Amino acid sequence: MCRRDSKMTNKTIHLRSPHFDEIQIGNGKDLVLIAGPCALESHDHSMRMAEMIGGLCVKLGVRWIFKACYDKDCRSSPSSFHGLGLDDGLQILADVREAHGVPVSSDFSDPSWGPSTGEVCDMVQVPAYLCRQTSMLRAAAATGKPVHLKKGQFMSPWNMKNSCRKLEAFGNDQILLTDRGTFFGYNMLVNDMRCFPIMQETGYPVCYDATHSIQLPTSMGNISGGQREFIPHLTRAAAACGIEALFMEVHDNPPNAMSDANTVLDFKYLEVVLAQAKAMHEMRLELRAKWGEDNVHPE
Amino acid sequence: MSTQSDQSLTVADVMLTMDACPVADERTILKEVLEAMDKHRLGVVCIVDQGMHLTGILTEGDVRRKLLRVQKPLAALLADDVITHAVKSPISITADVQLMDALDLMGEKKIWDLPVVDADMKVVGMLHLHQAIRGVLDTLQQK
Numbered sequence: 001m002c003r004r005d006s007k008m009t010n011k012t013i014h015l016r017s018p019h020f021d022e023i024q025i026g027n028g029k030d031l032v033l034i035a036g037p038c039a040l041e042s043h044d045h046s047m048r049m050a051e052m053i054g055g056l057c058v059k060l061g062v063r064w065i066f067k068a069c070y071d072k073d074c075r076s077s078p079s080s081f082h083g084l085g086l087d088d089g090l091q092i093l094a095d096v097r098e099a100h101g102v103p104v105s106s107d108f109s110d111p112s113w114g115p116s117t118g119e120v121c122d123m124v125q126v127p128a129y130l131c132r133q134t135s136m137l138r139a140a141a142a143t144g145k146p147v148h149l150k151k152g153q154f155m156s157p158w159n160m161k162n163s164c165r166k167l168e169a170f171g172n173d174q175i176l177l178t179d180r181g182t183f184f185g186y187n188m189l190v191n192d193m194r195c196f197p198i199m200q201e202t203g204y205p206v207c208y209d210a211t212h213s214i215q216l217p218t219s220m221g222n223i224s225g226g227q228r229e230f231i232p233h234l235t236r237a238a239a240a241c242g243i244e245a246l247f248m249e250v251h252d253n254p255p256n257a258m259s260d261a262n263t264v265l266d267f268k269y270l271e272v273v274l275a276q277a278k279a280m281h282e283m284r285l286e287l288r289a290k291w292g293e294d295n296v297h298p299e
Numbered sequence: 300m301s302t303q304s305d306q307s308l309t310v311a312d313v314m315l316t317m318d319a320c321p322v323a324d325e326r327t328i329l330k331e332v333l334e335a336m337d338k339h340r341l342g343v344v345c346i347v348d349q350g351m352h353l354t355g356i357l358t359e360g361d362v363r364r365k366l367l368r369v370q371k372p373l374a375a376l377l378a379d380d381v382i383t384h385a386v387k388s389p390i391s392i393t394a395d396v397q398l399m400d401a402l403d404l405m406g407e408k409k410i411w412d413l414p415v416v417d418a419d420m421k422v423v424g425m426l427h428l429h430q431a432i433r434g435v436l437d438t439l440q441q442k
Binding site: 156158159161162198 | 328372374375378379
């Protein structure tokens, strides 16, 4: 008498623009990299990072999205670099896309910035701290662009469904869900790898933020520390657990990075981390083709 | 209550109408479904798709069994879509069926509630054992 197969439908995220070939995330497609410096630092630096990361992605056969923020509204100190601002930042992102034929993304921290951000960016990002704010989700949905929604460090993976439902109610069902770590006491994050299959139950693809996950929030008084030595281990684990996109903040000179200097990945390590993530992703797809979907039920 | 004889009583005569029985969309979270059951003082809810077609049923017994078997945190269980935990091939009946035949079916299946559907499988009500028995008793007293 049941009329419908209750199996979850896996949705695919589409990034489309005349500037680049369509990128799809989810449903067993190739692993997609979302990468760039934490903050836009200058026009030249952004162009250089796009060239470096883009060149490596061509070498490895990985599609990618350039991500960098124009306004870092969650810095620990008022004296920390806040960003280049909306107008200058979006102009740089538009230039990067034009010059390198790569989709671009930035987060935005105020609903009023949504329309401008969506006008330029091919995917808009909602910061983890704001992942359940209705006004932010309404603004993100209204851009009409795919929404990269990070799980708040304070949120359970199953409650991310509520944020998805809000986005859906506001007319947007192009959602990418990312784990960037969960608070484990003060100044400490851990990755609960159960996040990925649990968030996949929403039907949306999931992503792993490898560089924020190893952050030690505000562990150095007025700035955050980090243990980037764990990035390779955690990235391999996340790829094995079913992520369809990998997020990493990458810098060519981390000690001098203007934001998140203690967590950004040095570009010189990007190849070894990304190549392994890609291999793990492909192996997981092979295993799924051979053995089927994970189907160990609780009862 | 109907004054018809028990032989001619149909499910339609005694079933709970839509305003009296809880019905929930498949994607309603379990917590809200339990609240609806509480509000209606009924231990069962019909699960429907967006077209009101019956796709499942959830009873207090199903919830009890889940609590004993599912080891996930209660907060996660409460956030699950109700269809995840529903019985997805529920027995149902149409409103024109003779009440005694419906009671036979409930006895045979050992169930207290039967979703009532139309020819398109759209939910139109619920047959609850209390109302069914009351209908039969009223008819007997009138004889």
